[in-house]
Amino acid sequence: MTPELGQLALVLAFLLAVAQGTLPLWGAWRGNRALMAVARPAAAGQAVFVTMAFAILAWAFMHFDFSVQYVADNSNLTLPWYYRFAAVWGAHEGSLLLWVLILDVWTVALLFFGTRLPEVFFARVLGVMGLVSVGFLAFLVFTSNPFGRLLPEPPNGADLNPVLQDPGMALHPPVLYMGYVGFSVAFAFSIAALLSGEVEQKWVRWARPWTNAAWGFLTLGIVAGSHWAYHVLGWGGWWFWDPVENASFMPWLAGAALIHAQAITEKRGGLRAWTLLLSIFAFALSLLGTFLVRSGVLTSVHAFASDPRRGVYILIYLVIVVGGSLLLYALRAPKMTASKPFNIVSRETALLIGNLMLISAAAMVMLGTLFPLIGDALHLGRISVGPPYFGLLFPLLMIPVVALMPLGPFLGWGDADRDQITSILIRIGIAAAACALLTAFLTQGTFKAILGVASLTWIGIGVLLYAYKRYRTAPRGRRYPAEMAGMLLAHFGVAVFVAGVLLSESLSVTHDVRLAPGQTKEIAGYSFQFNGVHRVTGPNYRADQGVVTVSRDGSTIAVMHPQKRTYSNEQVQTESAINGGVFRDLYVALGEPMDPKNIEGAWALRLYYKPFVSWIWIGGLFMMCGGFVCAADKRFRIKRIASEVTPAGLVVEPQESAA
């Protein structure tokens, strides 16, 4: 009986979403306050029913209700409870439900923090959020019901995709969706602004914290996914330019561009149309990601179940939402924007170049991702462009970004103190060159390593110099407003990330070796002793577990346990053993036994020494913190009924505030 209640809750949520998506917009158009007032209760009610549906599905998983098809397909009696909970979003139907639930989380946050927005504007924002929600709820109700029954009830279920049976991967989808769906808020703000016809500067200020927070979540989601690939796929790689990864990376790039464009629009009034367009892009790319992953148009190593009919549905939805928005943009975007004039050497120029590079990178990634499809369409055969394409073009596009990043904060809005810029350039240039020379000496001239250290110093010293300048010149308590602190954190994260990528790529040592029990292999001063493989049993898998003792100069550093797991549906999954550190990771993955009948004999093993690889994720986490800290800035809170013009004094020292 309960699963039917879940379905009923979804239907009710759908009806409320229809009300939320139509009546307030109609009301805002006709000036009818009663209709506009529907927005709030409808949104709240929708959230309640979606949460209910989600809770009922989770409950069915907890109580092994295999009469529900979705539960039977994605869990079994031996699956531990935490993975049964993660199984709620382990396949298509449930992940859509999670999508809607997270959309409602953002909507409720809007209801909570947006109370002081002007009535008409707020009604429009909620209306747009409602329309977004209608599409996904209709998708759930009409094509992808998670509560479908299975008769007769099987005694046991299948299994959750073993890929998801990992703490990092179980949490990856909700966090990633928080990012994806979070861009819907900035999107709703821009659509509301376009609908109202008066694209003023102030809506951008209200939209900024939401963009920053969503981008922070997206960063965390990508970091988690990349770290999962690193320790589960067993190749020691952390990014594969796979379609599913690219799908999350494109909105990230657009989001980064949007964050900086919003800064220009809010502070200087310029680029209004561009900011509007970027808000649409960021959300459109999020939807596109969902489409690419769910429709099966592109094949991927992540191989999720996909279905062309669902692809058609999402495609139609994309046409309506994104096509409609872009059409609205074409009709209503401000023709001329009154921007304060700016000099060629100014923060605006730097941010514009950065924006251009980020969006070009997003377009480049999209082209590469869709290349097999284009190949089919033009009868060139199914060609994929892999890491050689991305690995060449992406760094090239990022060179100007890295080069300008430390200067950005020193450049003033509109104009810059050129003497100061020159002196900063000299200082960070000397520091970078000195560190590069030192690295060249230490690594016998490894180009990537030198470049990595140079970039780290270039950006890092730039960020520190700016922090020091603020410390010296600004009065206590106003030295680091959250907005600026967030910017410094995120930029510092980029420095750490770039260094991590370049250093680990150039200095890693990899060995594929065949080792019999007792044998030892020396890598980069560490000696790996293989102590054989034995069988172990987990809650729902059996595994061949190796024991590798790592020592250096005679003292044991770690005992590592790489596994090769076989889950109950015969799917095999490697679990690498990683001994992590700030300056190096030791990484051991099990290959194949030399003799399949004798697992206690010799094995093929993959041994890695990866210096600085953790900096990749540490850098990512810095960027995430930057997004969140920035979003928390008090300046973005709506202080009063915002139809008033903000007094000039509130815009704190535009010369000095962060981008």
Next chain:
Amino acid sequence: MKRLIPFAVFMGLIGLFGFGIWWNTWHDARYVPSPLIDKPAPNFALPKLDAPDETVTKASLLGKPYLLNIFGSWCIACAEEHPVLMADARSLGIPLVGYDYKDDPNDAKRWLADHGNPYDLVIADEPGRTAIDFGVYGAPESFLIDAKGIIRYKHIGPLTPDVIKKELLPRIAAAKREAP
């Protein structure tokens, strides 16, 4: 008009996606051209299934084209393919070599005894090592190897009468023409 550009580009993308969905309903999305096509087959040396002391190598099969069919007694799709091979193996006009993949030899022999043996020769790769050189995804798979030991065609999944008629036979004819 400039403001319509994003919309126009987007509609172009949508067209591409629509095409992608249409294409995937007609084509196997898992189809990946094997990098081994028109390349020499990897060297191998594998025992005969029914006479493990005798080794069959790539060199010993050179001289005329043959079809290498990867199968296993454990493989359900192979059982589906089997009647097709029983019916059409003779009409191929070239030897059909069975490649018993990751299989217990006794299971394989029993399976062939139960279902019939369409193969002119069966080689056994119990550890599955050689199959990695061939880039085998799973069973069943079929490789057409010409007289010079070059892989001319690869089919992933069960052979059907349709595939044999439309894709395999023309290529066999071509391979035979080139054979000395």
